Amino acid sequence: MTNRILHIGILWSVLLTLPISLYSQNHKYVDPLIGSEGLGNVFIGPSAPYGMVKPGPDNDVASNSGYSANADKEIYGFSQVHVSGTGGGPKYGNISVMPFSSESDTPSKDQTSLRSDEQVRLAYYNVMLNKWNIQTQITTSDRAAFYHFSYPQGAKRFVKIDLGKFLGEAAIPNPDAREAQQFVGSEIEIVSDTEVRGYSRIRGGWNNGSAYTVYFSAVFDQPISTYSTWKKDKIFSNQKIQIDTGDKTGAILSFDGANDDIQMKIGISFLSPLKARANINNEIPHWDFNQTLSQTQNKWEAVFKRLEVNEDASTELKTMLYTGLYHTMLMPVDRTGENPLWENNGPYYDDFYAIWDTYRSSSPLITLLNPSRQVDIINAMLQIYKRDGYMPDARSGNSNGRTQGGSNGEVVIADAFVKGLQGIKYKVALEAMLKDATVPPGGNEEKEGRGGLTDYNRLGYVSTDFVRAGNRTLEYAYNDYCLAIVAKAIKRRGEYWRFIKQADNWQNLWRDIEDHGSRGFIMPKDAHGNWVDSIQCNAKYGRISYVPYTPVMQDWPICVCWWCGFFYEASSWEYSLSVPHDVAKLVELSGGKEAFQKRLNTLFDKGLYNVANEPSFLSPNLYHWIGRPDLSNDRIHQIIDNNYNISASGIPGNDDSGAMSSWLAFHMIGLYPNAGQSYYLINAPYFKKTTIHQENGNDFIIEAKNLSEQNKYIQSVQLNGVDYTKAFIEHSDIVKGGSLTIIMGSKPSDKWGTELLPPSLSDKEI
Amino acid sequence: MTNRILHIGILWSVLLTLPISLYSQNHKYVDPLIGSEGLGNVFIGPSAPYGMVKPGPDNDVASNSGYSANADKEIYGFSQVHVSGTGGGPKYGNISVMPFSSESDTPSKDQTSLRSDEQVRLAYYNVMLNKWNIQTQITTSDRAAFYHFSYPQGAKRFVKIDLGKFLGEAAIPNPDAREAQQFVGSEIEIVSDTEVRGYSRIRGGWNNGSAYTVYFSAVFDQPISTYSTWKKDKIFSNQKIQIDTGDKTGAILSFDGANDDIQMKIGISFLSPLKARANINNEIPHWDFNQTLSQTQNKWEAVFKRLEVNEDASTELKTMLYTGLYHTMLMPVDRTGENPLWENNGPYYDDFYAIWDTYRSSSPLITLLNPSRQVDIINAMLQIYKRDGYMPDARSGNSNGRTQGGSNGEVVIADAFVKGLQGIKYKVALEAMLKDATVPPGGNEEKEGRGGLTDYNRLGYVSTDFVRAGNRTLEYAYNDYCLAIVAKAIKRRGEYWRFIKQADNWQNLWRDIEDHGSRGFIMPKDAHGNWVDSIQCNAKYGRISYVPYTPVMQDWPICVCWWCGFFYEASSWEYSLSVPHDVAKLVELSGGKEAFQKRLNTLFDKGLYNVANEPSFLSPNLYHWIGRPDLSNDRIHQIIDNNYNISASGIPGNDDSGAMSSWLAFHMIGLYPNAGQSYYLINAPYFKKTTIHQENGNDFIIEAKNLSEQNKYIQSVQLNGVDYTKAFIEHSDIVKGGSLTIIMGSKPSDKWGTELLPPSLSDKEI
CATH class of the missing domain: 2.70.98.10 (Beta-galactosidase; Chain A, domain 5)
Structure with missing residues (x-):
């Protein structure tokens, strides 16, 4: 599949020639039945x-x-x-x-x-x-x-x-x-x-x-x-x-x-x-x-050995972790040499199903544990762009389609770029991203590229003339951010300036209204710039029925078809928090840190959060941006403990080609990526010790000292023995190898992670 | 292929069982080398x-x-x-x-x-x-x-x-x-x-x-x-x-x-x-x-026998005629039962290459001689719409693409409809046409459907923001006319009113300027509604070069790429006459009959007419609309005599899947269709007698009495023995069977064809 295995150090080369059973039997912890019942x-x-x-x-x-x-x-x-x-x-x-x-x-x-x-x-x-x-x-x-x-x-x-x-x-x-x-x-x-x-x-x-x-x-x-x-x-x-x-x-x-x-x-x-x-x-x-x-x-085993946890960890935890990895790596499917549509001299992958689901945590997990594989997958995406005209957002049976929201290939590429993956032609990748961002895909506008792009590029948002206008606008803004990051790095300043500006486009749909005690939501706007207060729901007995559009509204599939709502498969309460590149601005628009904390608490406590779908994947971590990683930690452990387990119904939503499973796996080792950006948020891991045996031969060890049921809060952290007060860590720090020592305790720390917050676009000089 | 052969009368059924040589050997007149040299x-x-x-x-x-x-x-x-x-x-x-x-x-x-x-x-x-x-x-x-x-x-x-x-x-x-x-x-x-x-x-x-x-x-x-x-x-x-x-x-x-x-x-x-x-x-x-x-x-022979000409006609004329039929029926290709993309229970044709070329005369010729075949071809087009999302304008190798101008499937369908072809679901056909007319195809906008549709539907014309804006606007207006005709007939009045109005859209690019002594041309306009006087041609030595855009301008491939000009493969002089549904309006806007006659004369005499391409196919017939069919006649015979022959270079342009050949074949029998409309223009045939042995069993005979080199003008016409003063005849008159007797003479008639002119949209109460 790849020649990059040559980069692995001598030690691993020797080990690879031995029967695998000599060094690990982690496959025994995989239970393919987890997630086979329920959703x-x-x-x-x-x-x-x-x-x-x-x-x-x-x-x-x-x-x-x-x-x-x-x-x-x-x-x-x-x-x-x-x-x-x-x-x-x-x-x-x-x-x-x-x-x-x-x-x-x-x-x-x-x-x-x-x-x-x-x-x-x-x-x-x-x-x-x-x-x-x-x-x-x-x-x-x-x-x-x-x-x-x-x-x-x-x-x-x-x-x-x-x-x-x-x-x-x-x-x-x-x-x-x-x-x-x-x-x-x-x-x-x-x-x-x-x-x-x-x-x-x-x-x-x-x-x-x-x-x-x-x-x-x-x-x-x-x-x-x-x-x-x-x-x-x-x-x-x-x-x-x-x-x-x-x-x-x-x-x-x-x-x-x-x-x-x-x-x-x-x-x-x-x-x-x-x-x-x-x-x-x-x-x-x-x-x-x-x-x-x-x-x-x-x-x-060759994949599982990349992630070693302390031997005395419970079978249950190991089962959750390795089954998570397993689910993440079932798809996309490697069909190199099996493409009936174009030349077969490069990697080809199919069954991206869908990148909308997998860009958040699955791609980053593959990048962390198996970067050479991720390079092949991205090169396949670029060849799909070259031959089919667009990168896939979803693809199966050798056909692009369908897009639920954004052209999230941009996030996958930016994620690879900021994490330093080599062997990808980023100029071609920029071309592919620009195609998404500038050329409407046409037809039903849900095969590939960006549906509603004419609106987005003309008005700065997708109007109610198009379905899924809400999440399209939000996702395009983030896709634009990702495009801009790559453009800047390869010295395409014109594109950088255009698209970094567009990364703020989500604000064009930010409406200062109140719901459940919180202010400011992404709400529908028509093509003339007017807010849309109520939407047509049905026509019966000769009358057209309208209902108010509110932040808790799910207009699908009651008023409109499944794919025809303002948001895809979620409410404004969920999607309005989905601004991964500018949480600081989100906090500001929400009324400041206190209001934002209240907002997050309402989300989780009032049943407005949906554990079963991807739009809220990052939400439990948002407390990090108000200096309260302890609250992120609480939410994450609460979510996992209440929703994930090793039973057949141990995955709370559609696993979506391993999306749910990779979300779980990351959190079990105490890291969570903000896909498209270069860092991981740090939370309390489930394991006392996790060693990432990287492809480059460097080991990175995450140790959770004093971890116990009571000691569930991070007191302090050391990176390679030096005090580390940030609640996020750069990918480059991991790549180098080293250790992250996490001191656990029974109460939240009032120092760690409270001051230097994770990055946001509006923090930066651009 | 079809059960419609059962409709043929008993006589033909008997004949079909006999060796074909008993009744004709017309295949001997086919020379496949005609058109094998030159273009x-x-x-x-x-x-x-x-x-x-x-x-x-x-x-x-x-x-x-x-x-x-x-x-x-x-x-x-x-x-x-x-x-x-x-x-x-x-x-x-x-x-x-x-x-x-x-x-x-x-x-x-x-x-x-x-x-x-x-x-x-x-x-x-x-x-x-x-x-x-x-x-x-x-x-x-x-x-x-x-x-x-x-x-x-x-x-x-x-x-x-x-x-x-x-x-x-x-x-x-x-x-x-x-x-x-x-x-x-x-x-x-x-x-x-x-x-x-x-x-x-x-x-x-x-x-x-x-x-x-x-x-x-x-x-x-x-x-x-x-x-x-x-x-x-x-x-x-x-x-x-x-x-x-x-x-x-x-x-x-x-x-x-x-x-x-x-x-x-x-x-x-x-x-x-x-x-x-x-x-x-x-x-x-x-x-x-x-x-x-x-x-x-x-x-x-089963096809050729549909068109019988007087036995004593010259071998040269018969060779031109039957080779013309032969070329017309090489494509599209019948691949019924050979479609790898969807179910194989209906007719499937491929290699529409391109309908832009063939809608004008090839489809009407197949409809006249072999309507059951045309029904199958159209049903294949509708199935392509159903499964691939759009009817083809061109298609080859099981893939739609590319469109040079309009979505000319509309013309093919209207042509079938107004000529009464049975066995086509015209409601589905209307759906397919509406898809073309309302849903932008996206991507490079030249695969299928209508490129530049967002402009066309917003502004009433395609602006210079899109390539090929000129012929796209013209063709969409005619496509809309065709759509409207079908919509009206199947009682879809809402669509009828919208699209019959849009059929006037060509006038939005009509600019009252003079060139070579004639007034009024289709000219480029930008998205703000301003006429575009000069266009960017190239950039050299640090300067951008502009050239005036004139009606004789060919901006491709000198200033822009082959597909990037204002018109596809022709000038405004040619395209400005391409309004097949409203020649009367064209005459009016050109300054009246006299000015229009002068305009046509200039076109032909000053080398502004291009015999080698389809946009001008109807142009020599336009004299009919000013009551001068004798002048049409002169032009047509002049064009044929100077450009078509039985040598290897006997076709003046790309035959385009038989487009040129079918244009010739029609004119040789004295008829020429205005595709999408129900009539044929009448000109002097090349044969003393032509019998159309129709699939329905009815014979229609075209007899040219006194035809000779000198007697090249039509003096008078009788339809089924009754004086007939119009220079056009309805398809339905042919379908019934009967005879068209044309009396030839050495000078133009001042009566025949001078008063009741062929139809135009602006003539009618709509």
């Missing part, structure tokens, strides 16, 4: 880090992960491609395989079963299919899945490959539902007595993407005895090929050998069936299930 | 009507058709996909095959030859490859090409299949040139001793399209003896497969049998290699070259 929507099947193939059980076509914890839902197959933690309409669920048994020689193609004995571990899934007592075990490499089916002794053994199955298929009469996946075509060929190839072509899904094609090759460890293929509902015995005529196809294979077990490797590709087979040959040139399992575990 | 850029290889596969010789990668008449250019292969008549950057040229001979058992993959004995006929191409004396004959069905290679006796026989070749590949260091095709990937597999499969994946080209994939299956009439395959520059003997790794691949095959000839069928598909093979099996399930040739000839 989490995580993928529970095996996956390599950023792995292209994600095989797993499907028992609910309406589920985003294909999986429902509901024991009454029958498994209908194991498909090879999934996403993790997403909301909205599902994506993928392609190339569904199913072992089954039947007395009939010509069984039906509809085969489902209840399940039991589910075992879910990192890179491993096991289930018993009750109907036939078939045990199914799955592991995986990056691009090929490995299945082990154990049939009851003497049972007739069948395997079905179904190319007509996929997630999110809308029922007739509405196959064109806005976020439904739609079937395009499929093809299957029984190439030899041990190999089947083909593809499934699907369009749509959450991001309204163009058609994508998942090619596969399935190879078996024993000869297929008899076979039939189908097209639509008609089954053809002994017919090897079903050519693509726009219909659903599949195959039923039977196996006669003496063995009760069948092993199958299934490679996928986005280029061709032969490439899918090559992916098997490259990655799993054997039939040793455990070898593949162990290799993938080791790939994860 | 015509026509494709010269064999093709079925609207045929998906277009096999032909390539001897110039920079040529739009792959072909250069230059005898010194060596043929480097015969590729399977081409377009016809296009300008700008080339497209396609995929799956290049080449027979060759070599003494070596391991010959080089670079094989080229000079040519001789070229024979080019409808559905047939023959050439001698001089280097090895290999005769190559090609014919084709819709989706599979048929090659017959005749090697010299005893020669070592090789066939090369090269997936790395394609047209318009830009040289390093600029492979990303704006209109270059770019290589994405390829794959080849020698499947058996008689079959090779694979694909070539390419992106870009004139329309800046996304990647498209041409899959193929090549089958041989004898076993392959030895083979090698290559990747990049490395040749691998006896290696059957080169998997897609983003590199150029190919195969060299040798044949050892006793036969000196090799026959090869090569099917293509846009879905899969197996589908490509199925296309061979469906269409050419035999090895009879002549049978395929004859079947494709017969397909063309």
Whole structure:
């Protein structure tokens, strides 16, 4: 993937050649089931880090992960491609395989079963299919899945490959539902007595993407005895090929050998069936299930070893931490060499789902632990800009779309830049950001770039002529800040001056009104510059109904569609605090420090804060900007303790490709990034000692002395042995290696973090 | 393709079952070489009507058709996909095959030859490859090409299949040139001793399209003896497969049998290699070259028989006419069942290249002769709107793009509507037109929809803030007229009123200035409503240079880029006459009939008219609107006689997918459509008698009595035996069947066509 591993010191080079088990077994702490119930929507099947193939059980076509914890839902197959933690309409669920048994020689193609004995571990899934007592075990490499089916002794053994199955298929009469996946075509060929190839072509899904094609090759460890293929509902015995005529196809294979077990490797590709087979040959040139399992575990260890915590930490805390890392690194998916749209000579990643979710904490976490990977991801984003015209804000199935708010690629790039990531052409990155900031994307204005840009560039805000005007304005202002920072550093002063000015644009929607005892909120304004007091909600019985627009209003989906509100998925109470580049100004406009503290308290105490969504990710940390990091600390621990745990419902919202999980992981080690800026806020960690073994070979140790249930407040901090009074630390201090010693105590300190506050745009000479 | 053939009367049903040679051999009059030299850029290889596969010789990668008449250019292969008549950057040229001979058992993959004995006929191409004396004959069905290679006796026989070749590949260091095709990937597999499969994946080209994939299956009439395959520059003997790794691949095959000839069928598909093979099996399930040739000839006859002319007409005239029809029906290409992007249950056409060119005369010609085909084409356009978001203005390789001016799908739809085409959902069509008219396409604003729409909808014209503001404004006004006509008819009065008003928008750029003795021109205006007198042309030696913008100005590509002028590829002198819906207003604004006549005379006599491009297609007919059809007649015959002939350079401009050819064909039968409106202008035909054998079974006969070189003016006209004084005729009069009898004489009539003028918007009560 990268040559940067050469930069790692000699010590690690030596260690890398040893069996991984010698130095860590952190993968054992990963529990893929965390977040599989409730809102989490995580993928529970095996996956390599950023792995292209994600095989797993499907028992609910309406589920985003294909999986429902509901024991009454029958498994209908194991498909090879999934996403993790997403909301909205599902994506993928392609190339569904199913072992089954039947007395009939010509069984039906509809085969489902209840399940039991589910075992879910990192890179491993096991289930018993009750109907036939078939045990199914799955592991995986990056691009090929490995299945082990154990049939009851003497049972007739069948395997079905179904190319007509996929997630999110809308029922007739509405196959064109806005976020439904739609079937395009499929093809299957029984190439030899041990190999089947083909593809499934699907369009749509959450991001309204163009058609994508998942090619596969399935190879078996024993000869297929008899076979039939189908097209639509008609089954053809002994017919090897079903050519693509726009219909659903599949195959039923039977196996006669003496063995009760069948092993199958299934490679996928986005280029061709032969490439899918090559992916098997490259990655799993054997039939040793455990070898593949162990290799993938080791790939994860190579990431997990970057973050070492004190050995005596509780299993629960380690489980939360490493599962957090695991979720963060499931996506975006590494499809280098698998791009069907342009040349394959650079890194290519897909399933940015969505950067709106992941820019805040996921990208920074990858940057901290695996910067070479982040460089590849950003270079893929720049190539997407070059070839598709815009960086993605979301992208899946090789298609950009959809944007919920800003063009948050800007934040990702600024974050990489201020943290000194090398190997990125920042001039090209500036070009890509300028495209976002100057060229309206057109169409429904939610595929890429910035919707409502004509307003924003003309008026300084997005007016109520456009949907999601509130969060678009806020996010564009921050995107502009990020653009400006990069422009300045590469000496593009003209762009710097334009965009640093625009970074204040959020103030154009700041209205001095009061709600729940706090003043000043981001509120809707029309294109003529008039505040909008009430909004049209519906029309019934011949009358149009208006309701006042207030800071607690959620106009979606009651008055307008989900994507049509003033704010996306949140209220003004939440979004009005979302000014990550100028909290000082926010404090000032809110009436000063005391008023701001009261405002934050109201947010959290009156149920106005939403733990389940990203817009408020930074909010519990905002007390840092009024010199009260102890209050941030209280809120964060309160949020985590009340909402996160190691149960299946231990993630409070859609995990969103690891966004929630990375938020948690950062807070567990006592750091939290303000993405796009160069520092981390410091809070009390959950671990006595955390060592960041960085890619550059430098270790950075965070030690929390006297940490206990009572001693939950930071008294003082030392950086490399020297007193450190700021409640934030620069990324560059970490990169150098060293130690952050945090002295804990039972009461808040009245010194630490109270004077030198984290940076704000309005503090600075610009 | 369609069930509408059932509507044809019994007589034709009977005739259809007879060998086609019994009733016509018009295909013999087609000369595919017309337009192959000079600007015509026509494709010269064999093709079925609207045929998906277009096999032909390539001897110039920079040529739009792959072909250069230059005898010194060596043929480097015969590729399977081409377009016809296009300008700008080339497209396609995929799956290049080449027979060759070599003494070596391991010959080089670079094989080229000079040519001789070229024979080019409808559905047939023959050439001698001089280097090895290999005769190559090609014919084709819709989706599979048929090659017959005749090697010299005893020669070592090789066939090369090269997936790395394609047209318009830009040289390093600029492979990303704006209109270059770019290589994405390829794959080849020698499947058996008689079959090779694979694909070539390419992106870009004139329309800046996304990647498209041409899959193929090549089958041989004898076993392959030895083979090698290559990747990049490395040749691998006896290696059957080169998997897609983003590199150029190919195969060299040798044949050892006793036969000196090799026959090869090569099917293509846009879905899969197996589908490509199925296309061979469906269409050419035999090895009879002549049978395929004859079947494709017969397909063309089925079209040509719709237009019967007097038997004693000269071969030259018939050649011009039938070659005109032939060129018109090469594209768009029928890819029904071959769409990789969405469901394949309706008609799908690609290679609209561009509707800007073809809406004026090509679409109306297809509507007249083959309305069921036009219904399918329009339904494909509507499905493209539904799935891709906008109707195409141009489309190739399954990607919309680029628009040169308006969203001219509106004209195509209105034309179908006013001519009564059934089987089109006009409500969906209205939706598609409204999308064009209301939702800016974004990005570079030249992919689809209407660029500069924000200006147009706010100001009533496109300002100089946008490129091509002049022709965009003019074309949008006409597009709006077309939209309004359909809206009115389906009782959408709100849209009707809005858009019929907007149909006057061209007047917002009408400036009352004088040039060459005529008054009033479409001129640039800025966003503040000020006329723009001079434009920035370049900056040199520290000074910015301005030049006056005048009606004869061509600011491209001297001052600005090709696509960046005020008008696209024409001057204000040409475009200011392009108001097809309100010529009466144009006459009025120009100062009345006399001034307008003078203006037209100046246009033609002073070299301000450009025969080689579409914007002036209607201009020679404008005399009709001042009651002087005799002058239209003079101009048209003058233009044809001076610019069109049966030589290789017999088409004066890019044929543009048959646009020039259809303009010619219409005028040869004495009719010319004003596309989007329901009538044809009448001029003197070139034939004494033309019978339109319509799909509905009704014959319409155009008879020109006393036609001779001297008798070139229309004296009077009778419709179905009744005096007819108008110089235009309704489509509905033709559909009913009947006769138009035109009495010719040596002097213009002072009665016919002088009083009741063709319709204009400002004539009507709206």
